[in-house]
Amino acid sequence: AGQVFAAKVTNVDLSWQNGYTVARLDVQGAVRFSHQTEQAKDGKPFRVIVDVLAATHQLGQKNFFELPACPVKKIRTSQYSVEPEQVVRVVFDMSGECVYQIKSDERGVVISFPDAQGKTFASWSSSSWIASQQAKPAAPAVAQAPAKAPASAPAPTPAKTATQANTTINSDRLASLEGHPST
Numbered sequence: 001a002g003q004v005f006a007a008k009v010t011n012v013d014l015s016w017q018n019g020y021t022v023a024r025l026d027v028q029g030a031v032r033f034s035h036q037t038e039q040a041k042d043g044k045p046f047r048v049i050v051d052v053l054a055a056t057h058q059l060g061q062k063n064f065f066e067l068p069a070c071p072v073k074k075i076r077t078s079q080y081s082v083e084p085e086q087v088v089r090v091v092f093d094m095s096g097e098c099v100y101q102i103k104s105d106e107r108g109v110v111i112s113f114p115d116a117q118g119k120t121f122a123s124w125s126s127s128s129w130i131a132s133q134q135a136k137p138a139a140p141a142v143a144q145a146p147a148k149a150p151a152s153a154p155a156p157t158p159a160k161t162a163t164q165a166n167t168t169i170n171s172d173r174l175a176s177l178e179g180h181p182s183t
Helices: 126-135 164-177
Strands: 007-018 018-026 035-038 046-051 055-057 071-080 088-095 101-105 108-116
Touching: 007 071, 007 088, 007 126, 018 046, 018 071, 035 101, 046 108, 055 071, 055 088, 088 108
Parallel strands: 007 055
Antiparallel strands: 007 018, 018 108, 035 046, 046 088, 071 088, 101 108
8 A cells, every 4th residue: 555655756956046956856655764974985975865665666767967066966766675675865976074054844844954165156066957858869770678567566564653654764774874684
């Protein structure tokens, strides 16, 4: 039943507002999320990671590299998990370590990154970027093996109360941060 009512992550926007680069994750449906950071190490940049819970990936592409000149250098997205809960992960590769603000509203998740350079830039969105890429001549396609269909549909699981679901989600989140499987 959870998959039927999953929210959809449909777009990522970047804009400049009053000294901040503001990223908006558009979510159709209930907005629930968690977030964390990863320090720069092993040649990887400082990252801000946002997980949209009970959601499906509807962005049309997973990696966005041609971004405006701002603290966000790359955006990587994925359907991070499907069991026990669908989670869409959005990773912001940053130009440096930063403290950010994050909140949600009825339309999605908003992350504000301080922009020390203070350069304004034209708003960018993943959906507009994808549309512009589709207008370009396509590169030769590389054949891929077809995806395997599931052997059978999973048995429906009993509905959890919101408190039970949030407790499970928090337990899974804490276990993933510690690197231990949840119980």
